[in-house]
Amino acid sequence: xxxxxxxxxxxxxxxxxxxxxxxxxxxxxxxxxxxxxxxxxxxxxxxxxxxxxxxxxxxxxxxxxxxxxxxxxxxxxxxxxxxxxxxxxxxxxxxxxxxxxxxxxxxxxxxxxxxxxxxxxxxxxxxxxxxxxxxxxxxxxxxxxxxxxxxxxxxxxxxxxxxxxxxxxxxxxxxxxxxxxxxxxxxxxxxx
Numbered sequence: 611x612x613x614x615x616x617x618x619x620x621x622x623x624x625x626x627x628x629x630x631x632x633x634x635x636x637x638x639x640x641x642x643x644x645x646x647x648x649x650x651x652x653x654x655x656x657x658x659x660x661x662x663x664x665x666x667x668x669x670x671x672x673x674x675x676x677x678x679x680x681x682x683x684x685x686x687x688x689x690x691x692x693x694x695x696x697x698x699x700x701x702x703x704x705x706x707x708x709x710x711x712x713x714x715x716x717x718x719x720x721x722x723x724x725x726x727x728x729x730x731x732x733x734x735x736x737x738x739x740x741x742x743x744x745x746x747x748x749x750x751x752x753x754x755x756x757x758x759x760x761x762x763x764x765x766x767x768x769x770x771x772x773x774x775x776x777x778x779x780x781x782x783x784x785x786x787x788x789x790x791x792x793x794x795x796x797x798x799x800x801x802x
Contacts, residue, residue, distance in 0.1 A: 613662045614645045617699065620669065624695035629751030636750065637706070644706050651709060651729040654801035661705050667800050669698035671792035687784035689756070696753070697760045697789050704742035708733055740764055759783040766790035 649655035
């Protein structure tokens, strides 16, 4: 099964709310590069299809994180399957149509300059990172407050917001911390 097929299967099985079909249609359509885009310009999953692969990795990491007794019982983080799928699969929609392929000159070990492909940022909607994903999703379907905060703060303390905002979001919405942890695990351990 390809990453695209797996993504669609998980999405259709779990995400049932009004507008979900239209969002999936957009992601699969010609005006979205979700299934061919990289997850980053130079770092994790900087390759065609990297964004979809990263989203699936975050889904798997979040599902695993949520199996911990302390997470569900002590911290009260008990999202349903729909919420898990939404926040993990869609947290990086801000990267749809965000990168473009380009070429640059790089000197090889032999001293010869060569043109090599790379991705550069071409942000047509500069609206931040997590907040942009929330904005895109809510154009199709409603998010719960917990889902919106989890997606907004999935970058954790590596975002550009105030530390106190991140801390407050993590305390108030444990799913935000769980998603941030899953995103970091996928980024720094699975995809490096």
